[in-house]
Amino acid sequence: MTLTKYLAAEWRLEFSERANKDLEKLEKNLKNKVVSYFEKTILKSPNPRNRGKALSGNLAGQWSYRIGTYRVLTKIQDEKLMILAVGIGHRKEIYKKF
Numbered sequence: 001m002t003l004t005k006y007l008a009a010e011w012r013l014e015f016s017e018r019a020n021k022d023l024e025k026l027e028k029n030l031k032n033k034v035v036s037y038f039e040k041t042i043l044k045s046p047n048p049r050n051r052g053k054a055l056s057g058n059l060a061g062q063w064s065y066r067i068g069t070y071r072v073l074t075k076i077q078d079e080k081l082m083i084l085a086v087g088i089g090h091r092k093e094i095y096k097k098f
Contacts, residue, residue: 011043015085019072022088030070034088037067048076048083059098062086073098 015023023031042048042065052063052074065072071094073087087094 011045011048011081011083013038013043013083013085016087019085019087023085026070026088030068034067034070034072037065038072038083042083059095062098066091070094 023034026034042051045051049063052065055062055064055073059073061075063074063076065074069091070088071091072085073094075084075086076082077084087097089097
């Protein structure tokens, strides 16, 4: 992929089965906040890594996005221009699930 294509393309967000279940458990306003954050901020960015935090240890290769006290754990797939949400939860608990 050339740099020009990378900068001009938009990313897409998909949810794993687990992340989808996590999303459904959230209150409606928080659910909307998560989806809106990705639609307005991350998916329009030429590089979604500018806003996230790279994880390390047993979560190496994944990225975390902060939305208030909640975190969305993702895997970024550059070749597909896709961000795969793998888990959503409160910051005190989300990292223990993985």
